[in-house]
Amino acid sequence: SILRGCLESLLMQDQPPLVEIIVPYLAGTADISRLLTDFPEVIFLQLQRLRSYKVDKSGREHHDELRACGIRAARGEIIALTEDYARLDSQWCKEIVLSHKKPFAVIGGAIEN
DSSP, X not given: OHHHHHHHHHHTOSSOXXXXXXXXXXXXXXXXXXXXXXXXXXXEEEESOOTTOOTTOOOOHHHHHHHHHHHHHOOSSSOOOOXXXXXXXXXXXHXXXXXXXXXXXXXXXXXXX
């Protein structure tokens, strides 16, 4: 699964702060059961239905709804979003926390596919 590499990169962070990794997903998503077993430290947030989900999968609005559900479930002061295909640098989590100690309202950058 594409998500596996992302989760592995998050779990192999160098000197990470305390983090919660939340993966919202629609019930019935293929290949999720193996990830549930392989990544017990990850919070897999199963959603039974989404208002914006289209069976033909032509729209992408359901991704926004999945992100919103994940953000609502988060308990931290700093919330960072990434995509399932991302392979994160080993300093990613630590650098996000350090960046938020600077006088900026928002920290972020472009996402490349």
